[in-house]
Amino acid sequence: MINPHPGLPELEYVKPASLSEACKFLAEHDGAAKPFSGGTDCFVRLRDGVMKLDYLVDIKGLDGTNELTFDAKKGLTIGAAVTMNQVARNKDVIKHYPNLVQAANSVASYQLRNRATVIGNICNASPAGDTIGTCLVLDGVLNVTGTEGKRTIPLSSFFLAPGRTVLKAGEVVTSITLPPPPAGMVGVYKKLGRNIISDLSIVGVAVMGYPYSKSPSGYAFRIALASVAPVPMEALKAEAILSEKKITAESIAEAAEAAMNAVTPIDDVRGSARYRKQMVRNLTREALTEVWATLNK
Amino acid sequence: MSYSRITLTVNEVVETVDVPQHMTLLQMLREKLSLTGTKNGCTAGECGACTVMMNDEPVNSCMVLAAECDGANILTVEGLAKQGKLSKLQDTIIKTGGVQCGFCTPGMLISATALLKRNPHPTENEIREALVGNLCRCTGYYRIVEAVKEAAGE
Numbered sequence: 306m307i308n309p310h311p312g313l314p315e316l317e318y319v320k321p322a323s324l325s326e327a328c329k330f331l332a333e334h335d336g337a338a339k340p341f342s343g344g345t346d347c348f349v350r351l352r353d354g355v356m357k358l359d360y361l362v363d364i365k366g367l368d369g370t371n372e373l374t375f376d377a378k379k380g381l382t383i384g385a386a387v388t389m390n391q392v393a394r395n396k397d398v399i400k401h402y403p404n405l406v407q408a409a410n411s412v413a414s415y416q417l418r419n420r421a422t423v424i425g426n427i428c429n430a431s432p433a434g435d436t437i438g439t440c441l442v443l444d445g446v447l448n449v450t451g452t453e454g455k456r457t458i459p460l461s462s463f464f465l466a467p468g469r470t471v472l473k474a475g476e477v478v479t480s481i482t483l484p485p486p487p488a489g490m491v492g493v494y495k496k497l498g499r500n501i502i503s504d505l506s507i508v509g510v511a512v513m514g515y516p517y518s519k520s521p522s523g524y525a526f527r528i529a530l531a532s533v534a535p536v537p538m539e540a541l542k543a544e545a546i547l548s549e550k551k552i553t554a555e556s557i558a559e560a561a562e563a564a565m566n567a568v569t570p571i572d573d574v575r576g577s578a579r580y581r582k583q584m585v586r587n588l589t590r591e592a593l594t595e596v597w598a599t600l601n602k
Numbered sequence: 603m604s605y606s607r608i609t610l611t612v613n614e615v616v617e618t619v620d621v622p623q624h625m626t627l628l629q630m631l632r633e634k635l636s637l638t639g640t641k642n643g644c645t646a647g648e649c650g651a652c653t654v655m656m657n658d659e660p661v662n663s664c665m666v667l668a669a670e671c672d673g674a675n676i677l678t679v680e681g682l683a684k685q686g687k688l689s690k691l692q693d694t695i696i697k698t699g700g701v702q703c704g705f706c707t708p709g710m711l712i713s714a715t716a717l718l719k720r721n722p723h724p725t726e727n728e729i730r731e732a733l734v735g736n737l738c739r740c741t742g743y744y745r746i747v748e749a750v751k752e753a754a755g756e
Contacts (some may be wrong), residue, residue: 312645317604318623318669345665348626349646363670390659414735416660416713417647503734 313351317360322449324368324477326540330384331362332452332475338363340477342421345413346429368535369448369479375401380484382448385425388417389436398424400484404492404513408439411496414503424478430470430536432470437537438511439494443483451476464536487515487525489499491599495588496531499575506532507576508584510564514600520548524600526560528589533568534582540564544590561590606669612637615679621668627661628652630668631678637704639679639708643737650736653709654678663734679708682715691715695749702740710736714750723754 319338321327331338338360342345350356364370365386372384375397383392389409392398399406412418412426412435427447428432437460445460452475460481463470472478486492492513498504509531517525527546528540543560550556565586570578612635613708619634628645631637631654637755640663647662654663655677681691688696691714701707710733717724717732724732729750730743738746 312626312629313624313667315603315622316624318606318667320669343665348665352645361667365670413647414650415716415732416650416653416662416735417665419656419659419661420647420665502731558648589729 306572313348313356314354316351316358319360319362321362321364321367324364324370324479325452327362327364327367328450328452328475328477330360331477334360335474338362338481340385340428342370342422342425345417345421346425346431352392363480364477367479368450372480373398377485380482382480382482383423384480385422387422387424389421389423389426392423393418401486402439402443402492404494404511405436405439405443405483408436408494408511409490409504411435411494411506411509424481426472427463427481428472428478430464430466430468432534432536433506433509433532434437434469434471434537435494435496435506435509435531438509438531439492439513440481441529441537441539442492442511442527444484444515445481445483447478448480448482449476450479457482461539466535484542486513487517489600490515491596493592493595495586495592497584505575508532508570508581508588510585510588512589512596514547514593514596516600517548522550522552522556523541523549524548524552526593526596528560528564530568530585530589532575533570533585535569538568540567540569540589547593552601554594557590557593557597560593561586589596606672608669608672610671610674610676612676613614613678619668623667625668626664627654627656627666627668627671627676628663630671631663631676634668637678637680641705641708643705643709648707648735648737650709650713650733651706653706653712653736655712655716658719660713677712682711689715691718691749691753694752695746698745698749698752700741700746700749706736706740708742709736710746713721714746714753717750724750727752 368385370384393409495510511529514526543563546560570581641651643649647665652663
């Protein structure tokens with residue numbers, strides 16, 4: 306889309322003094338105001354006229370939004386204002402959630418990741434969000450504050466449709482908590498873009514596997530897929546195959562096939578539905594093979 | 603139109619500016635402070651021509667509101683030379699011929715300067731990865747990468 310105007314349309318910048326003030330303002334101006342941190346998604350949409358707003362509410366620095374802490378029992382908490390680069394260079398994240406580092410680093414460019422946030426990536430609710438899949442397989446839970454108090458929302462029940470979530474008027478996601486990773490966890494994020502790095506994903510596959518004595522195969526696998534359905538999704542049938550059958554090249558291929566059959570991609574400027582389906586199969590197989598090779602060492 | 607009065611440091615000079623609240627940092631630098639070294643390319647955070655340092659980290663200035671910059675410390679390409687002397691990277695990019703039309707150069711210089719600050723001896727891959735958000739239509743990147751290598755003292 307070509308827009309001769311280089312900047313954003315006229316709007317007001319609101320810097321609330323507290324989280325409760327932010328929630329109140331957002332509730333009172335529902336539909337006309339949105340919270341933002343880095344702005345890397347909404348600025349572009351505002352500029353292109355796809356999104357129309359009267360107010361941008363800056364939530365950086367508000368209660369809990371700057372938090373980036375790891376606790377062996379509670380897990381990792383990432384505040385809404387924490388940038389992708391801050392996540393990717395954090396020693397605890399590197400040690401315990403290397404798959405999240407990989408996913409964060411797959412987003413756009415270094416300078417964009419200095420603005421872009423994991424919470425923004427989630428709240429933008431694009432099926433293509435690169436960090437969402439990894440947060441899904443890690444059973445992330447969103448910490449939400451609204452005018453009526455706080456609540457938590459499992460990430461798996463957060464998305465309704467492209468760009469739409471279960472958030473109510475006046476609610477702000479202040480952080481996400483990722484439980485401690487399962488013992489022996491190996492995770493990867495495979496992304497297919499038009500370039501090797503920096504592009505939006507045509508297909509994204511987040512895979513996590515770990516030893517699990519309760520399943521017949523002795524392992525549990527989690528597989529989340531990006532850009533291939535209206536919302537980020539998990540390939541449940543594929544996960545079940547790997548729970549029940551002995552892990553071999555054949556069962557991995559079968560799971561990858563099941564992942565392909567579970568997706569409902571669209572044709573768009575970045576790739577056709579048919580191509581996406583095949584790439585889901587190939588990348589899932591590749592990711593599972595890689596994770597299994599490390600688990601099986 | 604709503605305005606914000608902000609005070610920030612740009613290239614070591616303290617400036618107080620009244621900015622429309624929807625104005626980006628890029629627009630403020632070019633239109634309010636006449637610092638036109640920073641270029642307006644895609645306005646979507648993709649091309650990197652508008653890259654500046656904000657509080658010691660590179661950002662796309664088209665992706666920052668000026669109103670957010672109260673108290674910020676900004677470095678643009680105009681601030682790289684000190685007392686009329688070009689920075690080492692500015693020297694090496696001229697020497698290697700890493701500049702053709704020059705439109706990407708200011709953003710390239712800021713991104714590469716930021717890279718050398720966080721990683722003084724980057725590998726070629728690290729250089730290419732750090733510059734992935736700075737598009738150049740002329741050079742094919744080879745000479746720009748050479749300039750960064752040379753500035754890193756290799």
